[in-house]
Amino acid sequence: MTTTPPPPARLALYGFHRGDNGIGRIMCNLANGVAAHGVAVDVLVSHPDSADLALLSDTVRVVALGAHRGADATDRLAGYLRRERPTVLLGNREWGNRQAIAARRRAGRPVRLAFRVGSPPSASLARRHWPNRAWHRARLIRTYRQADHVIAISHGVAADLRAVTGVPAQRLAILRNPSVAPDIDQQMRAPLPGHADRTRPLLLAAGRLVGAKDFATLLHAFARLRRHRNARLAILGEGPLRGELTALAQHLGIADDLVLPGFVTQPAAWMARSALFVVSSRFEGGPNVLIEALACGIPAVSTDCPHGPREILDHGRWGRLVPVGDAAALADAMTATLDAPPPAATLRAAMAPYRAETAARAYIEALRLCP
Incomplete structure (x- = not known):
């Protein structure tokens, strides 16, 4: 009697995040x-027009469903589930989860x-606003009750x-993010045309301008630091507060030392040329x-905000933590770290759990996808 082998494990990623962020x-x-x-992977998108998709290897299949939200999108996703029968569908956004x-x-399939x-x-x-807050919380509770697996990226988020x-x-x-x-x-080692000034240390931050x-x-803290140190600041990212931040830099007298390059797909080239990363x-x-900055060997300081920096920096072991909204404390931490940066090799080694190959293996084990 011949036994039919089980189909190979397949992971489908849904709710792929387009836009000016690193998700x-x-x-x-x-x-x-x-x-x-060795696990088959499908990335499900409404339309394959995100620049990030160019980062995928040839072994990953991109499936264009042709619809974003609503009944049509649900029908097309159901059709994919019936046709391909993935082992696990991993959702990444609230609307995608629903x-x-x-x-x-x-689809009537046991994915x-x-x-x-x-x-x-x-x-x-x-x-x-209340009562919308209560209604949304009830919807979150209903959604997560129907999940087979829930993954939080930090202990604080969990x-x-x-x-x-x-x-x-x-x-x-x-599970750690596969950030590296x-x-x-x-x-x-990628070039940065037009930003080759090595005469002054570069301080770097990144994120949506929100x-x-x-x-x-950060601008207030940098203005304090500039009183006694000749340095530059770059903030990678785009968002609705660009105008306000530009005006504030003018008011603080640091506009000539500030660079706002917009969203950068791969920020490691900037990190490699930086003396300090700031959250x-x-x-x-x-x-x-x-995580990426530390993995590049770049020292960092961060606000002790909920939830993530304290865990990543191991309670201050890999970088100084300061209170949220305290420009003076942030400036002092920036200065102290520039004066005595930790060894680059130590920082890179500390981020080993966040390397893509290591973090991916943890996902495979947690989702029971072992080939």
């Missing part, structure tokens, strides 16, 4: 890392659903998620750019 890059690292371990639940029901949570849900709830949604501990895993691409050394990143406090955020989930 798409992280998901590409995850897809490449999982595929490198569509995945509806599509699985419509396991995994939902990845990259930021504390309490932060998104806090931005909503604790926040449990408090908000009550997701059972047995379905919750805390295998070719990060090659990325560090209030949560609190780049205003000034009010809250985070697990800032990938902080």
Whole structure:
């Protein structure tokens, strides 16, 4: 009697994040890392027009569903589930998670659903007005009850998620982001035309130009530092507060020392030319750019915001932590780190768990995709 072997494991990534942030890059690292371990990987997109998709290896298949949201998108996702029968569908965004639940029901296939949570849900709830906040929390609870696996990117996000949604501990895993691409050394050597000034140290920050990143406090801290040190500051990212930040830099007298290059797909080239990386955020989930900077051997300082920097910096072991919104403390930490930076090799070694190949293996084991 011949036994039919089980079909090979297949992971489908849904809710691919387009836009001026680093989440798409992280998901590409995850897809490449999982595929490198012998698991088939599909990246599901509405339209294959994201620049980040160019980062995918040839072993990863991009599936264009041709619809973004609504009933048509749910139908097309259900059709994919019926046709391809992936082992696990990994959702990366709240709307995508809800569509995945509806599509699985419509497809009638026993695909396991995994939902990845990259930021504390309490932060998104806090931005909503009552009673919309209560309604949204109830929807989150309903959504996560139907997941087979829930993945939090840090212990802080996991604790926040449990408090908000009550997701059972047995379905919750805390997995490192695959933040460090295998070719990060090659990325560090990429040229930066027009930004070759090596006469002054470059301080670097990165993120959406929005209030949560609190780049205003960073500008105030940098202005303090500039009183006694000749340095430059670059903030990689784009967003609605560009005009306000430019005006504040003019007011503080540091406009000539500030560079706002916009969104950068691969920031390692900037990091390699920096003397210090700075996180000034009010809250985070697990800032990938902080991990990347440390993996490049660049010293860092960060606000002690919820949730992520304290965990990444090992309670201050790999970089100084300062109170949120305290420009004076941030300036002092920046100065002290520039004066006595930790060894680059030590920082790179500390970020080994975040390397794509290592983090991807943890995903494979948690999702039971072992080939």
